[in-house]
Amino acid sequence: MSETHKDYAGDKFGMWLFLFTEILLFGGLFLLYSVYLHRYPAEFHAGGLQLSRVFGTLNTVVLITSSLTVALAISALQQGRKALCLWLLTATIALAGTFMVNKYIEWSAKIAHGIYPGSPEMAAGAGGTNIFFGLYYVMTGAHGLHVVIGAAILGYCMLRIWQGRVSAEDFGLLENGGLYWHLVDLIWIFLFPLFYLIS
Amino acid sequence: MPFALLTKIWLALLVLTGITVGVSSFDFGYLNVLVAMTVAGTKAFLVIFFFMHLKYENRTLGIFLLLVFVILAIFIGFTFFDVAMRSGASS
Numbered sequence: 001m002s003e004t005h006k007d008y009a010g011d012k013f014g015m016w017l018f019l020f021t022e023i024l025l026f027g028g029l030f031l032l033y034s035v036y037l038h039r040y041p042a043e044f045h046a047g048g049l050q051l052s053r054v055f056g057t058l059n060t061v062v063l064i065t066s067s068l069t070v071a072l073a074i075s076a077l078q079q080g081r082k083a084l085c086l087w088l089l090t091a092t093i094a095l096a097g098t099f100m101v102n103k104y105i106e107w108s109a110k111i112a113h114g115i116y117p118g119s120p121e122m123a124a125g126a127g128g129t130n131i132f133f134g135l136y137y138v139m140t141g142a143h144g145l146h147v148v149i150g151a152a153i154l155g156y157c158m159l160r161i162w163q164g165r166v167s168a169e170d171f172g173l174l175e176n177g178g179l180y181w182h183l184v185d186l187i188w189i190f191l192f193p194l195f196y197l198i199s
Numbered sequence: 200m201p202f203a204l205l206t207k208i209w210l211a212l213l214v215l216t217g218i219t220v221g222v223s224s225f226d227f228g229y230l231n232v233l234v235a236m237t238v239a240g241t242k243a244f245l246v247i248f249f250f251m252h253l254k255y256e257n258r259t260l261g262i263f264l265l266l267v268f269v270i271l272a273i274f275i276g277f278t279f280f281d282v283a284m285r286s287g288a289s290s
Contacts, residue, residue, distance in 0.1 A: 009257075016260060020267045027271045034275060035282045053220070060216050068209040071250045075200050175252075182251045189242045193235035197223035 008172050015176040019183050022146075026187050029139050033194060036135065040128025047132035048198035050115065052106060056196030059102050060188065066095035067185040070154070070178045080168040082161060089158045092181065096151035103144050107137075136195055143191060146184045153177045200252070208249045215242050 037044050073088035110133075114121040117134040157177040160166040166173045219238040223231060248254045253261060 012256075013260065016263065020263070023267055023271065024274075027274060031275045031278055034279060038279070038282060057216065057220055061213065064209065064212045064216065067212075067246060067250050068205060071200070071205045071208075072202055075202060075205065179251055182246055185250075186243055186246055189246070190239050193219055193223070193239055197219060197231075197235055 006170070006172070011172050012176060012179075015179050019179060022183055022187075026139075026142070029135070029142070030190065030194075033135050033139070036128070036131050037194075037198075040126075040131065043126050043128025044132050044198055047129055047136070048195060050110075051136070051196050052109075053196055055102055055106050056192055059099050060192050062095050062099050062102070063185045063188050066092045066099075067182055069095065070181045074171065074174055074178050077161065077166070077171050077174055078168055082167070085174075086158055086161060089154055089161075093151050093154055093158075096147050096154075099147055100144065103140065139191055140195070143184070143187050146187070150177075150181045150184045153180055200249070200255075205249065208245050211245055212242055215245075 069088045069092040073085045073092065076082075076085040076088060110116065115133055116122065117130065117137055122130045122133060154177050157166060157174045160173055215238050219235055222234050222238075225231075227234070247264070253264065
């Protein structure tokens with residue numbers, strides 16, 4: 001036995017405190033969104049029509065499923081099923097990759113159509129449309145960054161599990177990594193209707 | 200947590216996604232936003248309570264989380280009152 005002191009409850013509470021700051025960070029962006037939706041309802045409506053509902057729904061299903069695989073991975077580790085846990089985490093990271101590929105296709109198509117903040121077409125068009133897509137890029141971009149970081153954290157968890165440093169007896173790291181991943185899913189749950197279903 | 204319970208929560212989340220997409224193709228005016236946010240709130244509740252294990256955590260954590268949402272509601276709500284009540288300032 002190592003002499004390292006473990007404070008399982010404290011670790012988890014610290015993770016939650018960090019998640020609270022994340023909630024307030026995205027809260028500020030949601031505030032901007034709601035104020036501008038109130039000011040430019042027609043432009044936001046038209047902007048939402050230009051986003052692919054199919055891609056948005058697909059990505060929602062992908063993220064919800066990835067949340068399930070992480071939750072299952074934690075249960076599997078607690079039950080001592082290490083191989084199953086690693087497979088479930090592999091699936092989660094693959095789903096994160098799928099999400100980012102979809103995002104890449106979406107963003108490229110938008111940029112190819114001249115829809116990006118400050119593009120000549122946006123600058124010449126209605127002010128509200130420019131703001132809608134500005135918020136779209138900032139909010140889905142900040143969220144996408146969280147997806148990449150979350151996948152990296154889960155990759156690190158996989159390494160520690162594979163090494164046996166995180167196990168059925170000591171699963172705090174995976175639980176906290178999982179909490180971060182669920183937060184990524186939570187934010188998307190609100191981003192999806194606000195941007196894709198507003199039309 | 201049992202795999203069956205987690206899978207049921209996942210199914211519920213998929214059904215709720217279907218509902219929110221389905222409802223959005225009809226025009227109910229202001230109600231659309233209300234339905235979308237109610238469904239999103241329900242989904243968030245399921246994720247927080249079951250996937251994030253809040254149901255099984257101690258009460259302190261729950262109170263802290265509630266406090267965060269109250270702060271967020273004040274933050275968004277009160278700013279929104281200000282913006283909504285201004286007259287003639289919109290351009």
